[in-house]
Amino acid sequence: MRQLHCKPDVRCHNTVVSALCRAGDFKKARFLLNQMELPGARCPPDPYTYTIFIGFYCKMSLQTGCKKAIRRRIWEANRMFRHMLFKGFEPDVVTYNCLIDGLCKSYRIERARELFDEMLVRGCLPNRVTYNSFVRYYSVVNEADKAIEMMRMMVSKGHGVPTCSSYTPVIHSLCEAGRVRDARDLLVEMVDGGSTPREFTYKLVCDSLRREGEAGLSMELQSRIEGDMDARYKRVMKVKPIMRGRKIFIEQDTRL
Structure with missing residues (x-):
């Protein structure tokens, strides 16, 4: 130049600094x-x-x-x-x-909450990414109720709408704590909100319900979730042909 x-x-300087x-x-x-x-x-x-x-x-x-x-x-x-x-x-x-x-x-949650409060004072509105950081933290430390409270706060204040990335850590935390009913309710809420759960999360909830002897998901909801996951998989395969080739290789290796 x-x-x-x-x-x-x-x-230009920021690009060099980032590199x-x-x-x-x-x-x-x-x-x-x-x-x-x-x-x-x-x-x-x-x-x-x-x-x-x-x-x-x-x-x-x-x-x-x-x-x-x-x-x-x-x-x-x-x-x-x-x-x-x-x-x-x-x-x-x-x-x-x-x-x-x-x-x-x-795990410096006190300082994080201080910054969160400072954002509101300065008029800088938080978004879903901000709340997801707190949701993941509370889920990791087995405080699922506080994580759910943060999601509810995000919706009530109009700062965003929870998606799959918001629900997933909370559902996993609830399943680990044995609160399978609450995990099932959150999974239903996520699907009703238009988000498709990850395959591992869906299987985790179903297995936890079966293990605890609780009522599972309805057949209609199961077919809806599995149909959405299948459609998502097909979309990914269209934009990632290398993954399609890897899947074929794995299937052939398994058959051998």
């Missing part, structure tokens, strides 16, 4: 950010520049099994968030979602 006398803009972070070279990425923050720089950073760092700090923290490294990465993400505010930038819902998701996955 310099040879062609093209001036790189902030989008460096994806490659794990935070040192060079941070050096580029420092160059962008210099007084009189041609391409000063924008909110998305800081969001890239926050997202990758949280992502890298989850790829290590060392608790000290996880705390360090999350601390860096919070530090970058505060630095962004100090520079006068207003974080958007994507920035909040990156940090909240990292905090929930690293």
Whole structure:
């Protein structure tokens, strides 16, 4: 670009920063950010520049099994968030979602709730991605009632509609806790809302109901779910021919 006398803009810089972070070279990425923050720089950073760092700090923290490294990465993400505010930038819902998701996955729920409340105070409305982070956390720690409460709150406040990604962790948590009736009711609610459950989730609920001696799903509902799953599988096979070839190979190998 310099040879062609093209001036790189902030989008070009963000692309390079994102590539460096994806490659794990935070040192060079941070050096580029420092160059962008210099007084009189041609391409000063924008909110998305800081969001890239926050997202990758949280992502890298989850790829290590060392608790000290996880705390360090999350601390860096919070530090970058505060630095962004100090520079006068207003974080958007994507920035909040990156940090909240990292905090929930690293079990720092208090700080995540603080950010959630801060979003509402600043007038930044959360979306389904925000609520799903809390739903997954409460499902993992076996607090399914709080996860359901977050889904209900999302609907009541008009911040989104729960989908398969919202229901799935809660249903699994309920089945693990032996609350198969509640899991069945949530599965029915999900289907009535227009979402198709994953095959593993559907089989988990059916097996749990059968094992506990509870009434299973109606034949009409079962045929509807299985028909929707079959239609989804056919759509996936059309856009992913490599998966179709893999399935044929597996079937032939099984027959042999």
